[in-house]
Amino acid sequence: MKLLPERTVERLSKYRRVLQRELDNGVDHIYSHELAKLLHITPVQVRRDIMLIGHTGTLRKGYGIENLITLIGEIIDCNSTSQKVAIIGIGNLGQALLDYLNSSQTKLQLNAVFDNNPEKIGNSYSGTLCYNIDSLKKIVEREGITIGILTVPPQYAKEISIMMVDAGILGIINYTPVSLKLEGAFLEEYDVITSLEKVAYFAKPRNAKMLS
Amino acid sequence: MKLLPERTVERLSKYRRVLQRELDNGVDHIYSHELAKLLHITPVQVRRDIMLIGHTGTLRKGYGIENLITLIGEIIDCNSTSQKVAIIGIGNLGQALLDYLNSSQTKLQLNAVFDNNPEKIGNSYSGTLCYNIDSLKKIVEREGITIGILTVPPQYAKEISIMMVDAGILGIINYTPVSLKLEGAFLEEYDVITSLEKVAYFAKPRNAKMLS
DNA sequence: TATTTTGTGTTACAGAAATCACATAACAAC
DNA sequence: GTTGTTATGTGATTTCTGTAACACAAAATA
Numbered sequence A, B: 001m002k003l004l005p006e007r008t009v010e011r012l013s014k015y016r017r018v019l020q021r022e023l024d025n026g027v028d029h030i031y032s033h034e035l036a037k038l039l040h041i042t043p044v045q046v047r048r049d050i051m052l053i054g055h056t057g058t059l060r061k062g063y064g065i066e067n068l069i070t071l072i073g074e075i076i077d078c079n080s081t082s083q084k085v086a087i088i089g090i091g092n093l094g095q096a097l098l099d100y101l102n103s104s105q106t107k108l109q110l111n112a113v114f115d116n117n118p119e120k121i122g123n124s125y126s127g128t129l130c131y132n133i134d135s136l137k138k139i140v141e142r143e144g145i146t147i148g149i150l151t152v153p154p155q156y157a158k159e160i161s162i163m164m165v166d167a168g169i170l171g172i173i174n175y176t177p178v179s180l181k182l183e184g185a186f187l188e189e190y191d192v193i194t195s196l197e198k199v200a201y202f203a204k205p206r207n208a209k210m211l212s
Numbered sequence C: 001t002a003t004t005t006t007g008t009g010t011t012a013c014a015g016a017a018a019t020c021a022c023a024t025a026a027c028a029a030c
Numbered sequence D: 001g002t003t004g005t006t007a008t009g010t011g012a013t014t015t016c017t018g019t020a021a022c023a024c025a026a027a028a029t030a
Helices: A006-024 A032-039 A043-052 A065-076 A092-103 A133-143 A154-167 A192-203 B006-024 B032-039 B043-052 B065-076 B092-103 B133-143 B154-167 B192-203
Strands: A084-088 A109-115 A128-132 A145-150 A171-174 A186-189 B084-088 B109-115 B128-132 B145-150 B171-174 B186-189
Touching: A006 A032, A006 A043, A006 A065, A006 B192, A032 A043, A065 B192, A084 A092, A084 A133, A092 A109, A092 B092, A092 B192, A109 A133, A128 A133, A133 A145, A133 A154, A145 A154, A145 B192, A154 A171, A171 B192, A186 B192, A192 B006, A192 B065, A192 B092, A192 B145, A192 B171, A192 B186, B006 B032, B006 B043, B006 B065, B032 B043, B084 B092, B084 B133, B092 B109, B109 B133, B128 B133, B133 B145, B133 B154, B145 B154, B154 B171
Parallel strands: A084 A109, A084 A145, A109 A128, A145 A171, A171 A186, B084 B109, B084 B145, B109 B128, B145 B171, B171 B186
Antiparallel strands: none
16 A cells, blocks of 8 residues: 555544544444544545545445454554564653553553663663663564654764664654654654744734634 | 744744754854754755744855844744743653753743642642642733643543633643644644654554655 | 855745545435 | 435645745855
């Protein structure tokens, strides 16, 4: 299949979670406009996304939730081999994300945590062992980890991102304020300060008025 | 001035920080291609963003860093009254963000923290006092808080977002997995699981190959 | 003073994403 | 059957965002 648009993939992730909730409530079919309402988007967008992944709803009954969840799962995480995740840098943010992941029902499995602080190495964080950053490559290869969450202090970000790609990690989500450029891996950057300052701009009274 | 594109505002936030770093290193002018390189974007994009905010560089010397920082500051946070921020829900993620903000040099000031846990109310978190969520409106009005970071458990998200807007908050950044719909305030949503699953999709070996 | 170099400011274009508009099909009611 | 209703599937259009192209001005060169 062709590569899906980024925004569609993001929505698929959200669809799956609300669909799972509906399924748990005993609902087995859903209309595009119902799903749309749950996520505050338009029904057309829902239908377009579902069309893109090749699922087809039955007229008059909507979309079969169970099939749809399975299909989204195959697309996002589990084809032949399900993907494994590591957190690199287990400071405040790293630990918060770790707890967040553990408390959520994503299919992705957190397999390792890395740090350079000797007091942290060897400890278990919510059930996940912390390794020395120096053994990144060894552990990543051994465990088959393909996704890395980067939450190290900014001065290490570049160097460690290179190590990560070198170790065979295929996707990095960078929570560092340093902007990176990778060859051979998918990169997603999220900058907390940027998104806060963005909100600050649009929330300025003078600007807020312009937002219709 | 007209409202700036969202992406431009995001980049302005990043420009400011790298410019500040340059200034601290004693650099006083910078070329568009230098700034571009620091953020891994194109020089054209830098020039257009700077054009949009009405700053103009001097030929042969580039852009005056100090003026540019000041201008970006006026645009994003401090016009007449600088904006104030509150964190609502001081769990793991809330505390991590709090520390993150305190350790960064943004102009936005964290003025209050809210929670409903009696053991937390009255405590100081990295220097910021935690108030009872019931006094949200009172404190927000008294302190003039305009921006809220929402990090409560999902089941409270909707209810509390309504309280926030009602209290006069103009911009909310929602770290909850629940998607919201607000009237009268700017909303930015960030879903940790979604962005992780997005990376998972594009990092799948079969897809990664397609990324040129 | 003419010419080349260099970097900005701006317009025109291309690509991605969201939205519109509508054809189509299943079902219900009569 | 026929007709009306409702919800899906999708080509066409618009909107948003990034990129390429280029005109222009100052400095360096000769």
